[in-house]
Amino acid sequence: MIRLKNAGKIYRGETFETKALDYVNLEIKTNEFLAVMGSSGSGKTTLLNILGGMDFLTEGEYEYDGVKINELSENRLEKFRKEKVAFIFQQFALMDRYTVFENIEMPLLALGIKKKERKCIVEEHMEKLGIAALRDKYPPYISGGQQQRTAIARALAKGSELILADEPTGALDKKCGEELMELFLDMHGMKKTIVMVTHDEKIAGYAERVVRVCDGKVCS
Amino acid sequence: MRLSGILRLAADRIYMNRKKFLQTVFMLFLSFFMLIGVLLGFYQYNYTLICANEVIQCDKNRLFKVEFKYFESMDESNASRFFQFMNALNQMAGIRAGKYEAAAMNYQLITTQAEEESIVSQLEYEQQAERGETTISMAEFYKNSNEADVLFLDDAFVDICGLSDTEKKRISLKEDKEYTDMAVGYERQKELPVGTGLYDMFTGRKYRVTQVLKKESAFLPGSLFSSREPKLSLDNSLVTLPNDRWMKDGYSSAYQVYQNNIYYIADEKEECKYLAEQVEKTAKDLGQWVEVKSFPGLVEEYRKIQQSEQVPMLVFGLVLLFLSVMNIFLSTLISLLSQKKELGIMLACGITKKEIYRILFVENLLRFLTAFCPAYALMCFYHSRGINNNMSVVIRILPLLAAILVILLLIAAILPVLFYRKKYPAAFR
Numbered sequence: 001m002i003r004l005k006n007a008g009k010i011y012r013g014e015t016f017e018t019k020a021l022d023y024v025n026l027e028i029k030t031n032e033f034l035a036v037m038g039s040s041g042s043g044k045t046t047l048l049n050i051l052g053g054m055d056f057l058t059e060g061e062y063e064y065d066g067v068k069i070n071e072l073s074e075n076r077l078e079k080f081r082k083e084k085v086a087f088i089f090q091q092f093a094l095m096d097r098y099t100v101f102e103n104i105e106m107p108l109l110a111l112g113i114k115k116k117e118r119k120c121i122v123e124e125h126m127e128k129l130g131i132a133a134l135r136d137k138y139p140p141y142i143s144g145g146q147q148q149r150t151a152i153a154r155a156l157a158k159g160s161e162l163i164l165a166d167e168p169t170g171a172l173d174k175k176c177g178e179e180l181m182e183l184f185l186d187m188h189g190m191k192k193t194i195v196m197v198t199h200d201e202k203i204a205g206y207a208e209r210v211v212r213v214c215d216g217k218v219c220s
Numbered sequence: 221m222r223l224s225g226i227l228r229l230a231a232d233r234i235y236m237n238r239k240k241f242l243q244t245v246f247m248l249f250l251s252f253f254m255l256i257g258v259l260l261g262f263y264q265y266n267y268t269l270i271c272a273n274e275v276i277q278c279d280k281n282r283l284f285k286v287e288f289k290y291f292e293s294m295d296e297s298n299a300s301r302f303f304q305f306m307n308a309l310n311q312m313a314g315i316r317a318g319k320y321e322a323a324a325m326n327y328q329l330i331t332t333q334a335e336e337e338s339i340v341s342q343l344e345y346e347q348q349a350e351r352g353e354t355t356i357s358m359a360e361f362y363k364n365s366n367e368a369d370v371l372f373l374d375d376a377f378v379d380i381c382g383l384s385d386t387e388k389k390r391i392s393l394k395e396d397k398e399y400t401d402m403a404v405g406y407e408r409q410k411e412l413p414v415g416t417g418l419y420d421m422f423t424g425r426k427y428r429v430t431q432v433l434k435k436e437s438a439f440l441p442g443s444l445f446s447s448r449e450p451k452l453s454l455d456n457s458l459v460t461l462p463n464d465r466w467m468k469d470g471y472s473s474a475y476q477v478y479q480n481n482i483y484y485i486a487d488e489k490e491e492c493k494y495l496a497e498q499v500e501k502t503a504k505d506l507g508q509w510v511e512v513k514s515f516p517g518l519v520e521e522y523r524k525i526q527q528s529e530q531v532p533m534l535v536f537g538l539v540l541l542f543l544s545v546m547n548i549f550l551s552t553l554i555s556l557l558s559q560k561k562e563l564g565i566m567l568a569c570g571i572t573k574k575e576i577y578r579i580l581f582v583e584n585l586l587r588f589l590t591a592f593c594p595a596y597a598l599m600c601f602y603h604s605r606g607i608n609n610n611m612s613v614v615i616r617i618l619p620l621l622a623a624i625l626v627i628l629l630l631i632a633a634i635l636p637v638l639f640y641r642k643k644y645p646a647a648f649r
Contacts, residue, residue, distance in 0.1 A: 054568065075572075082570035093565045097236050109225040110570035158570065 001065060002028040002051065002162075002193070008059030009046050009216075020046040022216035023060065028195060030065075030161075033188045035207035036197045043216040044197040045166055051195055052164045053081040064162075082110055086155035090167035092147040094139040100150050101126070101135045107158040125153040129183065145176035152183055156190075163187060165196040169203050181206040221575045230582035233555075240551055241587060247544040248591030254537030255624070256599040259617045541628070548587065548632040552580060584632050588625055596621070 009021040020043045028034050038044045049055035050062060053069060062069040069080060086107070087093070094103045101122055108118045126132045129149045139147055148168060155163055165184070169177035181203060188194055188208075196207060204210045212219040234241050556563065566576060600614045 052568075075574075078570075078572040078574075081567075082572065085570075087568045089568075093561075093568065095562055095565055097562075098232070106566065106571070107569040109229070110221050110566075110572075110575070112222045112225065114222075115224070154569070 001030055001063075002026075002195075003063040004050070004060065005063070006060035007050065007057050007062060009043075009050060009055070010058045019216050021050070021057075024213075024216070024218050026211065026218055028193065031188070031191050031193055033184070033194045033206070033208045034196070035204035035210045036195060036213055037199055037201075037204050037210055038197075038213035039199065042213045044199075044213050046216075047213060048164050048166050048195065048197050051162070052085045052087055053077050054087075082107075084160055085162050085164060086158045086160040088148075088151050088155050088163065088165040088168045090170040092139070092144075092151045092171070094147055094150055094154075096139050099136050099138055100131060100142070100146075103139065103150055104154045104157050107154060111158070121157050122153075125157045128156075129153045144171050144173075145179065148172060148176070148180055149183070152180070152187075156187065161193055163192050163194045165194065167197055167199070169198065169200065177203060221571065221578075226575065226578050226582055229579045230586065233579065233583050234586060237555060240555070244544065244548050244551055245587055245591045247540070247547055248588065249595050251537060251541035251544045252592050252595035253599055255541055256596055256617070256621065257602075258537050259620065260599060260614065545628050545632050548584060552584065552632065556580075581629075584629055588629055588632075592621075592625060 004024050004026040007021055007024040007026070008019070011018045011020055022043075024043075024047065026047075036044050036047060046055065050057055053072075057070045060070070064080070064084070067080075069077065072080060094100075095106070098106070104122045104125060105118055108121060113121070123132070126135065129152060131146055131149050131153060134142055134146055134150070139150065142150070148171070152168075168184075169180055172180060177200075184194060184196065184206060194207075196203075198204050563576060567573070596614075
């Protein structure tokens, strides 16, 4: 169970102050597939970063399975990120200088999994996502759909409970986007909690529940 | 993350930024090379001062003992001047030239078969020389004889060769026998195989090679245990004028030869002052350049020469080192800034900041070692070819170098870490 209570995030610069999240209260059940919708700059990505432990709250509380994430030390926060969370980004966030295989392998390296085991896991997920043939290709030389599959394979290979997707279909055409959503539904079937940020109504329709964010607040 | 993972990611980074890596390695290599050179120079300087304590034992009439580790590192011209000087001293002291020349070659390698015969012919020749009946020099005589290959040894060779106490114990000199047991360095075993007899024509002592020292002793400085080819000509051989019985009641003064100059270093004793005056006078008569100095005066002068040579090199080395470290620091920082996205992805993949810093540390460590090892090896090689080639010096400076290496590594690798310490992963994207 994920719980945000009066969560606030303010970005402060020398001459400005921006309220990205404004007293957000949100509960996400375990194994739920949630879509977060909102216009650009509404605070969707900030919300996702907070949920993934990539950023910190300036106000309020963030609780994950009863653990107050906003009170964790940096080391424990990193542990939380390493073990519990997987990210899928709009621009795929693949490392151009690593092959598809190596990209998928990266979180497994972080988890300290042995080489043999890593190879099995990566190959299994590449197979599952239909990108086995791209093993030694570099991301810039494969299509957007294939890149996003690689990113999903990377997120799945990690075996995390919580998958955070930031506009996963944003850089894909309609057909690829739909294919991708099928994969998300498969992931959901694997008992994963998915939080997906999107501003596409149709894509959001794949989720069990849709939450709308306007000006840093949860509207509905 | 496992160590293998960290090593792999560090290796990946090096491979991906190989041009920059090689550039910084090259700069560091130059810096280390100079720094090691300077440190060796300073240590060498200490070593030379120790050598400067070598003494000539003398009385008012005769020069009777020279001990020098130093001499074996002389070049030919120095050696030649040394001999001329010695000869002049010798003449001054009233020792006949022929005798001195024989003294210069005072230990002769004689095969057991030809031993007695050779001694007789040698003594006969000396007597002829004394009567002025000889037509060829002693050197020529030796060269023409079967015993031309002369190795100069004396019963104090263990000191000359700078053996450690442990190694000294390995050499047992049993003087109650007709032949005294002696040991030779590993590299000399071909020239002096076990069983070879040696005869000291001054003391009349006979030696027999009974032992070959372990291989490591080849690295010790000194003639007998040197790993280098022996120099067998008269002009550049190791020479000692022994022996123990002449040492009684002797007066001492220090003698040093360096930088193509010859110094006779007088201490404060009246006898030495007298000898110094005589040396100056004789040298002047013979057209030799001799300068008499006090030992502290020589040390001071030597220190100044060393400093004037080494300080600019040290400054240049340190400047280059500073630039190299700055280069590494900035390149690490720039690579962190330019790979912000990549680092963000790594963090999103679960790699912690600490692990990223470890990767950077390993990368820098490899960079330093890749530069340091060849620089150290090259400087060792260079050092082994130079004068005062005491290889223990290069080992002695290792802890200091290691400390410098660690400090530089920390400066180069930790500053970027401090720079990024407080940033949250979201800031990397």
